Amino acid sequence: MTPFKKAVGKLHLWLGLASGLVVFIVSITGAIFTFQDDIRDLTEPWRKVSVQATAPVLPSRLQAAALAGHPGIAAKDCWTTYFGPDRSATVFFTDKAGAPLLVYLNPYTGQVLYEQDLRTHFFSIIQEIHMHLLLPEAVAKWVVGGSISVFVVMLLSGLVLWWPKRKQERKQRFAIKWGARWRRVNYDLHNVLGFYVASIALVLALSGLFMIFPGLLQSIVFVVDGGKPAPQELMETKLDTLQNVTTATQPLPDIVYRTVRRLSPANEMVLIGPTGAGQAPTFCWTYKKALHYYHRDEYAFHPVSGQVLESRFHARKSAGTRFSDMNYDLHVGQILGFGGKIVAFLASLISASLPVTGTIVWWGRRNKTKKKSRKLVSA
Structure with missing residues (x-):
């Protein structure tokens, strides 16, 4: 082994030992979360409704039904979502005890179907572990973000270590010797599977880092746009609170929805986001496909008059902004449909195995070195 590869090997080893536990937890929870929508559709019947010929009821009616059992909670603080013709609508809010509640309603009748406390919901807990390790957000940002950054370096250094020096060695680097001793099988699992999953794991890791550190994503957007983002991407919604406007005669969420x-x-x-207290714009996002977040149009409304202050349509967005919009769908694999989810699931599962197999490799070599040292002393 060349001095360069020895140095890379040391870097790979110590970085792996430092970040292994976090990478394992984040990867295994990511694998579980990949199919959360599919699993919930099978186990939570209140997420689906029968399609009706009538138009959905307006947001104000959904909010009133959802808050009927929670006096003192204002409709202006709710998030209201319509998911499509065959799916229930939801109203999200935090009650007086601080519990995040998600209420499912029939969008055609306004009937409450189910009320869910997200503190005890399985996939909400998995998501919290995946994103924050149940740590305070300010701490988790650096613990998780730092470990995933190290994992990116690990993937690249692992490829350097995997790359065969001679052509005749390449064939054996692509296959696992299942008939060999268990230590060799473990070594091959780490090396071979690590090579196959590296490119996908790199995409998942980087897209995750973009969520933790939005500045990184904005840098990529800047590069993709050639350093010259489209003018509409630079627009910031500003609200002139001193301007005299006509107060809307209808509930603001209803105006937003109709528009x-x-x-x-x-x-x-x-x-539809919270309408607030009239001091900030009300925002709304529309998506081409339910539960997919890439193809979206964005709106900002005046919180008093309901006038459209700003609109950004997907078709008019720059290439960099479109890349930014697809980040979540890319992270969970659904940018490529159900097949993409399967790939993301397997990549996350293998990524979770790498710290385990890598630690076993290190432990075996460490014990082997100790045994050799004892033999030399005895001799």
């Missing part, structure tokens, strides 16, 4: 349905009629999913 975006008219401007983005082909989009299935509509997410």
